[in-house]
Amino acid sequence: LGGDRAREPRFRATIFAIACVSGSVGILAWIAISPLVRHVFLPNLSLGLVALAGITVATQVLESTSKACSQGFPDLPGANRVILLEELAFIPAFFVFHLSGMGVFLAIVLGLAAGDLITLSSAWIRLARKGFFRNTGKPTMALVRQVLGFGVRAQVSSIILLLNARLDFAIVGAIVGPASLGVYATASRFAELLRLPSLAINYVLYPQFAHGDPGESLSTARGWIRKVGWIPLVSIVPLGLLARWLLPLFYGSQFRGAVAPSWVLLAGLSGSTIGAIISAFLYGVGRPGLNSLALGGGLVMTVILDVTLIPRYGVMGAAIASAVAYTTTTIVLILCLRWVAARPASELTASRGPRTADDPIDTTQLMEVEG
Numbered sequence: 445l446g447g448d449r450a451r452e453p454r455f456r457a458t459i460f461a462i463a464c465v466s467g468s469v470g471i472l473a474w475i476a477i478s479p480l481v482r483h484v485f486l487p488n489l490s491l492g493l494v495a496l497a498g499i500t501v502a503t504q505v506l507e508s509t510s511k512a513c514s515q516g517f518p519d520l521p522g523a524n525r526v527i528l529l530e531e532l533a534f535i536p537a538f539f540v541f542h543l544s545g546m547g548v549f550l551a552i553v554l555g556l557a558a559g560d561l562i563t564l565s566s567a568w569i570r571l572a573r574k575g576f577f578r579n580t581g582k583p584t585m586a587l588v589r590q591v592l593g594f595g596v597r598a599q600v601s602s603i604i605l606l607l608n609a610r611l612d613f614a615i616v617g618a619i620v621g622p623a624s625l626g627v628y629a630t631a632s633r634f635a636e637l638l639r640l641p642s643l644a645i646n647y648v649l650y651p652q653f654a655h656g657d658p659g660e661s662l663s664t665a666r667g668w669i670r671k672v673g674w675i676p677l678v679s680i681v682p683l684g685l686l687a688r689w690l691l692p693l694f695y696g697s698q699f700r701g702a703v704a705p706s707w708v709l710l711a712g713l714s715g716s717t718i719g720a721i722i723s724a725f726l727y728g729v730g731r732p733g734l735n736s737l738a739l740g741g742g743l744v745m746t747v748i749l750d751v752t753l754i755p756r757y758g759v760m761g762a763a764i765a766s767a768v769a770y771t772t773t774t775i776v777l778i779l780c781l782r783w784v785a786a787r788p789a790s791e792l793t794a795s796r797g798p799r800t801a802d803d804p805i806d807t808t809q810l811m812e813v814e815g
Contacts, residue, residue, distance in 0.1 A: 445459070445512075445513060445516030445517055445518075445654070446516055446518075446651055446653075446654025446655040446728065452587075453578075453579055453580045453581050454580060454581040454582065454583065454584055454587055455587055455591075456513070456576055456577065456580045457577075457580035457581055457582060457583045458583040458584060458587040458588055458591060459509065459513060459591060460509070460513075460577075460583075461583040461588075462509075462583075462588060462591060462592070463505050463506050463509035464506070466505055467501060467502030467503075467504075467505035467506055468502060470498070470501035470502060470505060471498045471499060471501050471502050472498075473501075474495070474497070474498030474501050475495050475498050478491060478494045478495040478497075478498065479491060481494055482494040489549060493549060493550060493553065496550075496553055497553050497556075499553075499557050500553070500556050500557050500560060503556075503557050503560030503561060503564060504560060506560075506564045506568075507526065507530055507560045507563050507564040507567070510526060510563075510564050510567035510568050510571065511523050511526040511527065511530075511567065513571055513576065514526060514567060514570070514571060515647075515650070515651050516651050516654065517571065517574065517576060518651045518655065519570070519571070519574060520648070520651070522567060522570045522571065522574075525566070525567065525570075526563055526564075526567050529559075529562065529563040529566065530559070530560070530563050532559075533558075533559035533560075533562040533563050534555050534556055534558075534559035535555075535559075537554070537555040537556075537558035537559045537562070538551050538552060538555030538556075538559075539555075540555075541554045541555055541558075542555075594730065594732060597732040597733040597736060598727065598732035598735075598736075600732075600733070600736040600740075601723075601732060601735045601736035601739050604736060604739040604740055604742075604743050605739055607743055607746075608739060608742050608743050608746055608766075608769060608773070611743070611746060611747070611750070612628075612632075612746060612750050612762050612765065612766055613625060613628070613629060613632075615750045615751070615754060615762070616628050616750075616754060616759065616762050619754045619755055620754060620755075620758050620759070624758055624759050626699075627698075627699055627701045627702045627705070627759050628702070628705060628759045628762050628763070630691060630695055630699050630702040630706075631687075631691075631702035631703070631705040631706040631709060631759070631763065632705075632706075632709060632763075632766070634683075634687055634690075634691060634702070634706050635683075635706045635709035635710045635712075635713060636709075636713070637683065638676050638679060638680075638683060638710055638713045638714075638716060639713060639716050641672075641675060641676070641717060642676070642716040642717045642719070642720035643720065645668070645672065645717060645720050645721060645724070646720035646721070646723055646724045649664075649665075649668065649721060649724040649725070649728070650724040650727055650728055651728075652664070652728070653665070653724055653725050653727070653728025653729065654727070654728040656728070658729045661725060661728055661729060662725065662729075662784070662785055665721055665722065665724070665725040665781070668721050669717075669718055669721050669722075672717055672721075673715075673717050673718045673721070675717055676713060676714045676715070676716050676717050677714045680707075680710045680711060680714055683710055684706070684707045684710055687702075687703050687706045687707070687710075688703050691703055691706070701759065702759075704760065704763075705759050705760055705762070705763035706763075708760070708763040708764055708767050709763050709766055709767055709770075711767055712763075712766055712767025712768065712769070712770035712771055713767075713770055715770070715771065715774035716770070716774075718774055718777070718778070719738075719773060719774045719777050722735075722777040722778065722780065722781045723735050723738075723777065725781065725784075726777075726780060726781075726784070729784065731780075731784060734780040734783075734784070735777070735780075737776065737780065738773050738776035738777040738780055739773055741772050741773060741776045742769040742770065742772045742773035742776075743769070745765070745768050745769040745772045746765055746766065746769040749761075749764065749765030749768055749769070750762060750765045752765075753765050
């Protein structure tokens with residue numbers, strides 16, 4: 445939804461159509477595999493309840509799409525509202541269903557769906573009032589291919605990010621047991637506090653880069669790296685000192701072993717803000733595949749070093765492996781930024797999806813929407 449090309453009104457209709465169709469297909473796919481899911485993972489629940497959970501596929505897709513559309517339209521206050529409500533709306537919905545006499549698991553499923561409906565309805569109504577659906581035209585398969593092409597390349601990085609963040613948990617639990625996993629999980633979650641400013645910066649800069657000129661976005665990205673790239677580095681010491689006091693206080697003396705690994709993880713995350721800025725830039729200029737490449741380098745290091753170090757050094761080995769993986773990802777992202785910066789400006793513009801003769805932008809409609 446950023447840049448001149450994507451402001452073509454049919455993009456908005458296409459994105460909404462993709463969300464509706466994929467949500468519907470997702471429900472059917474979940475129902476089809478629900479007997480297997482129940483047999484393998486949830487044997488204590490009824491098949492009907494497991495199948496019913498499939499409705500949250502559609503509600504989640506529509507909710508996430510509303511957040512992304514709000515972010516890219518751009519309407520960051522609307523996107524922020526979705527972030528708040530998507531967690532908060534579940535709580536009252538769950539209690540209403542549970543207090544009405546429903547079992548806890550049924551109340552959870554219906555509460556999740558109802559909370560999503562509350563959130564997505566308010567988001568789409570807000571977008572409609574701001575002109576999101578005004579003069580949108582009909583979805584086209586050409587635009588569907590563009591959206592899905594970008595989305596698949598971006599989703600690879602999301603999956604790799606999840607694996608980078610949690611694959612080490614599985615390996616620690618499998619090799620050294622659940623007690624050590626508890627210690628490592630505590631250290632990891634504490635260290636990830638260092639990521640919160642980076643996530644916020646990425647969230648704000650991504651739509652800014654997408655709407656801006658690629659050359660100007662490159663200069664802006666470099667400027668932000670100089671301005672705030674040092675924040676995690678200077679935050680390591682106070683957070684490290686805080687970990688030595690806070691973790692035993694909240695979790696007990698058994699978790700003193702989480703303090704030293706948290707220091708190692710904090711050091712590995714010292715480049716998180718730089719990585720977040722570069723990731724936002726790569727997405728904004730239409731290069732999500734490079735972001736996936738960088739995260740893939742970190743994942744390779746995670747697997748190799750986890751298998752090598754955890755059997756010998758336990759939780760500390762896992763922390764070292766993750767720290768090296770985080771650092772590797774940051775280094776590869778910096779190299780990707782340098783590579784993109786060396787490309788011709790015309791190539792950057794083309795990577796965002798240049799306009800074509802059969803998809804003209806109606807500037808009158810655009811002014812109506814933005815005005």
